[in-house]
Amino acid sequence: MPKIILMGPPGSGKGTQGEILSALWNVPRIAPGDIFRAEIKQGSELGLRVKAFSDSGRLVPDEVVIDVMRTRFSQPDTQSGWILDGFPRTVPQAEALNDLLAELDQKFDRVINLDVPEPVLVERILLRAQEQNRADDTEEVIKNRLEEYYAKTRPLLEFYGTHVVQIDGIPSLENVTEAIQQQLVIA
Numbered sequence: 001m002p003k004i005i006l007m008g009p010p011g012s013g014k015g016t017q018g019e020i021l022s023a024l025w026n027v028p029r030i031a032p033g034d035i036f037r038a039e040i041k042q043g044s045e046l047g048l049r050v051k052a053f054s055d056s057g058r059l060v061p062d063e064v065v066i067d068v069m070r071t072r073f074s075q076p077d078t079q080s081g082w083i084l085d086g087f088p089r090t091v092p093q094a095e096a097l098n099d100l101l102a103e104l105d106q107k108f109d110r111v112i113n114l115d116v117p118e119p120v121l122v123e124r125i126l127l128r129a130q131e132q133n134r135a136d137d138t139e140e141v142i143k144n145r146l147e148e149y150y151a152k153t154r155p156l157l158e159f160y161g162t163h164v165v166q167i168d169g170i171p172s173l174e175n176v177t178e179a180i181q182q183q184l185v186i187a
C-alpha cells in the first residue's frame with residue numbers, strides 16, 4: 001500500500017488530491033490541518049492552543065504538530081499505508097517524521113510535490129474562500145500562509161532531494177490524479 005508525503009503550497013490542490021487518492025487506494029489521509037479544525041470546532045484544549053496560529057495562517061509550533069502526528073500514527077489504520085497531507089511542513093518536522101517512521105519500521109515511498117505558480121495559487125485560494133467560508137482564507141491570512149510556505153516548507157524539497165517527484169498541478173483534477181498514479185506505477 002502506498003505511503004506518500006504530499007507536498008505543495010496552499011491552493012495547489014493538495015487536499016483535494018489527498019482525498020481522491022485516499023479513496024482510490026483505500027488508505028487514510030492524514031492531515032493535521034483537518035485535525036486542528038476539528039479540535040478548534042470542539043473547543044478542546046488542543047483547539048484553543050492552535051486557534052490563533054491557524055486563524056492567522058501561521059504554522060503551529062513544531063512540538064505541538066509532532067505530538068499530534070505521533071498520536072495519530074499510534075492508531076492501527078496507519079500500519080499498511082497512508083497519505084500525509086500537510087505534514088511535514090518544516091525541517092524539524094521532517095526529521096521527527098524520519099525518527100517516527102524508523103521507530104515504526106516504516107518507510108515512505110515518494111514525496112509528491114504539486115507545482116503551481118503563485119498567481120494561480122492566490123486566485124484558487126480566494127475562490128475556495130468564497131465556496132467554503134474558511135476563516136483562514138482572507139487576503140491577509142493567505143499572504144501569511146504563502147509566506148510560511150516559502151520560508152519554512154519549500155526548503156523541504158531540498159531536504160527530501162531525490163525522493164521528490166514533481167507533478168504539474170495546473171491541469172484538471174483528473175489529470176493531476178492520473179499523473180500521480182503513473183509515478184507510483186513506474187516506481
Ligand code: AMP
Nearest residue numbers: 032033053054058059060065086087089
Ligand atoms: P491546512 O489545512 O493544511 O492548510 O492547515 C491549516 C492550518 O493548520 C495551517 O495554516 C497551520 O496553522 C496549521 N497546520 C497544519 N499543518 C501544519 C503543520 N504541519 N505544521 C504547522 N502548522 C500546521
